[in-house]
Amino acid sequence: MTILGTPSFGDDADRGIPDATVARLPVYLRALNGLRDRGVVTCSSNELAELVGVNPAKLRKDLSHLGSYGTRGVGYEVEFLCHQIAREIGQTQDWNVVIVGVGHLGTALSSYQGFSSRGIRVAALVDADPARIGEVVSGIAISAVADLPALVAEHDVAIGVVATPGEAAQTAADSLVDAGITSILNFAPALVTVPDGVQVRQVDLSIELQILAYHEQRKTTHSAAEGVI
């Protein structure tokens, strides 16, 4: 039960499951699917935590947000827990997405194995270049941007992926919003603005590298100054 301190008044009612937990649930689900495929029936929080590399207490707390689906003294029933997690994060249905921008990145995403194994289906590809329309990539024919509204309606698409160059990202996002998309994942190295009610998540592939570079530099400058650690 959610008796937590949040007033659950004012803003958007109850906030549901913490984002940090939502980000881990797919990882748990993948591990559980693996266990189920190997015929494992039940699993303790310790075993599962070891498997995915997190603290057992954290895992139990994460799962407790879904409800009390474990049995004390026994553990969790793998099959049942799979179903509950899948239901919570929306993996009982396939989610259709449309990718805007079929460059290298768009092509990579259209065949990313991490998608298909998690209930995400690339329903359509769109590119601004007229010369590429009709070309088949990863088994999908590229459509024109003008066809977006029709594609969204036809495939019941709720999520759009922007994989264009940075300059075209805003235009791509605008087209997606006009077509009725309410959630956008932006891989372009540029930030986009959208109307209220539309969710955007920004993925900047180079930021992770920058963080690594920062730590690398700290290593070298530190060892040059004083031989710590």
Add this chain to the structure above:
Amino acid sequence: MTILGTPSFGDDADRGIPDATVARLPVYLRALNGLRDRGVVTCSSNELAELVGVNPAKLRKDLSHLGSYGTRGVGYEVEFLCHQIAREIGQTQDWNVVIVGVGHLGTALSSYQGFSSRGIRVAALVDADPARIGEVVSGIAISAVADLPALVAEHDVAIGVVATPGEAAQTAADSLVDAGITSILNFAPALVTVPDGVQVRQVDLSIELQILAYHEQRKTTHSAAEGVI
């Protein structure tokens, strides 16, 4: 000595910047570079915060970790601040990286514009498939995994990128570690283990989509259930 946890280093001589700040500095830097290219000389925290979409106080606190480089009543000198951020995150030098796995994702990364604009240079491509060795992708000839140590030494590479399928990720990481790499960015949907002293950052492209799907589902189920907390 602190009794609890890991006291990172020990002294105030430790100029360590919080990870959350390090992750934002590249974003600030890109915006500042844009301003400089348009001839803007000074910039207030409010303007810059609006530009990148963060809270002004947060931005000021982030920048304060670098030192007191602003002028009260005026703002920050764009050119100077660019230089300071670049120095702090190691962007004064180019960072050479090697990409293991030249599938769609590896190809996309090898030509990702977000890299070159941030001082990250793809120095070498490596693939496990003998048939692909010698093939030129994004202007770089693919090498064999066995050549990794030589490539790392030749190009002074400190960071390796894993862009293989999930099954090959651990092998790829091992090869990188053996070749002397100390920082790894893993795009494969699988988690890898490395010796102490080697940094790993995991990027799972599908997790972001899962989070969007979760919020989408909450929208629909909420409008259906309505009212119940």
Add this chain to the structure above:
DNA sequence: CGGATTTTGTTACGGCGTTCACAAGCTCGT
């Protein structure tokens, strides 16, 4: 049947990150 054992669900706590609010300090107009 009752206690030992196992494992969950929860609570308490410490740390980190974000936001607010305000003093300190700079520039400009008069």
Add this chain to the structure above:
DNA sequence: ACGAGCTTGTGAACGCCGTAACAAAATCCG
């Protein structure tokens, strides 16, 4: 020269997340 108006830098409060410890519950075994 001096006050008015900005803007930075920072101390304090707040909320979120992760960890540890513990009570509740279910099974097993003598």
